[in-house]
Amino acid sequence: MPLPGSRQGILARRLLKWHGNSQLDYPWRRTQDPFAVLLSEVMLRKTTRRQVRSVFSSFYKRFPNPEALDYASASGIEGEIRMLGMQKVRARGLKQLGRVIVRQHRGVVPNQKEQLMSLPLVGQYTANAVLCFAFGKELPLVDTNVARIVGRIFSHHSKKKRPQTDPKLWKFVGELIPKGKAREFNLAILDFGDSLCLASSPKCSLCPMLDICDYGNKFITFG
Secondary structure (H helix, E strand, O other): OOOOOOHHHHHHHHHHHHHHHHOOOOHHHHOOOHHHHHHHHHHOOOOOHHHHHHHHHHHHHHOOOHHHHHHOOHHHHHHHHHHHOOHHHHHHHHHHHHHHHHHHHOOOOOOOHHHHHOOOOOOHHHHHHHHHHOOOOOOOOOOHHHHHHHHHHHOOOOOOOOHHHOHHHHHHHHOOOOOOOHHHHHHHHHHHHHHOOOOOOOOHHHOOOHHHOHHHHHHHHHO
């Protein structure tokens, strides 16, 4: 948990305030059903939220539980996710995911990290997302967007080729989360990276973090 007067504390406070007026709406955010959350996170890999939004509700209606995925044909799954691309690979993975949950976990999405990470298509990010958004666990999320935000604001750069795999970065982001606010913070920083702190042409002039951001200070100086 960040100290209130520190830059980390200021970031957390401003981020939550900004998100109160700017949060984005997606169907998987309206539920805490662990299977729905897991589906959304698996679908979001290597595609955009907008694409997933276009198929998620109909997919979840047709396959509302792991059993439905397990019993489905690969072609039936493919037809629902064609717009996401790589539908054959995705369909095989989703069917296998349903099968493992049914046969190894009696059709119930696990609520333990080790068990979640043993599932097909699930890594640390997806496991943390399910535990946070479905089970209320106080855990951070780190993807390329979050790594970029932390790198810009605090100059906290990972030396790893894939920063999102760096345990030190996960620890740093975890320490930014105010107590009891993991869900709100994680959603806020994800939307912040999608709305303002973009990979290219970030909207620094609109950013509430500008004065505490190392990258933003360069924008003030040279922008």
